[in-house]
Amino acid sequence: MPPAVEFQSVSFSYEGPTVVENATFVIQAGDFVSIIGPNGGGKTTLLKLMLGILKPDQGSIRLFDRPPRLNCSKVGYTPQFLSVDFSFPLSVLDVVLMGRIRTGFSLSRLWYTQEDRNAARCSLQTLQLNDFAETPFRNLSGGQRQRVLIARALCGEPEILLLDEPTNNIDAASEQILFNTLTQLNQIMTIVMVSHDIGFVSQCVKNVICVNRTVAVHSASAMNGRTIHDLYGQHGMKLVLHDHY
Numbered sequence: 001m002p003p004a005v006e007f008q009s010v011s012f013s014y015e016g017p018t019v020v021e022n023a024t025f026v027i028q029a030g031d032f033v034s035i036i037g038p039n040g041g042g043k044t045t046l047l048k049l050m051l052g053i054l055k056p057d058q059g060s061i062r063l064f065d066r067p068p069r070l071n072c073s074k075v076g077y078t079p080q081f082l083s084v085d086f087s088f089p090l091s092v093l094d095v096v097l098m099g100r101i102r103t104g105f106s107l108s109r110l111w112y113t114q115e116d117r118n119a120a121r122c123s124l125q126t127l128q129l130n131d132f133a134e135t136p137f138r139n140l141s142g143g144q145r146q147r148v149l150i151a152r153a154l155c156g157e158p159e160i161l162l163l164d165e166p167t168n169n170i171d172a173a174s175e176q177i178l179f180n181t182l183t184q185l186n187q188i189m190t191i192v193m194v195s196h197d198i199g200f201v202s203q204c205v206k207n208v209i210c211v212n213r214t215v216a217v218h219s220a221s222a223m224n225g226r227t228i229h230d231l232y233g234q235h236g237m238k239l240v241l242h243d244h245y
Contacts, residue, residue, distance in 0.1 A: 002065035004190040010059035023215040032186045034201040037211035076153030080164035093133040096120040099155030123151040143174025160190040
């Protein structure tokens, strides 16, 4: 089986200073990887390069041995920031069904099939949200909304799940549900997660991609105070060295 993600000498800039420089690494199929690093270090940029939203200035990127844009149907993605008009009357099920647009929806068929709805309800059940299907999305808590967006990503039945800061603004109970869910999902798919929360990361990931313009890959067990200090500097130490029980 080809690697899920392969970067070869990838560099990228937003018409200014280089954000990602000469990145070379491989994420194997079935891996659970976290991307960590300081603000502005290139974490989200790396994720967008994997998605094919951005194109590298130099180097090559392969997603299951093909260019990312040719394999986007194999990717589920949850963004860091939520842009929603909460005056629009969307139910939770409506939001999750959006994950079927790229796999089973076309301009010639302006409705969802029963198969689409079954997939959406299955995703909600996986995230322990099946009782909220008809609930207005705007009525949910921050943690519940985050889990709905992950359910939307799962609804397309991806082979790789890309998550950008999924633990932002969620409570401890939602975080534990998320941890349990991602651990189970990793049995059937590759997961790549951007996170600042090393305590959360240390529970579940196998490898860590450290990004601060340049990129280095470590096993999760090899992460220590020296590694964190080199990545974040002195101020980062207080932010990341903690445990979850």
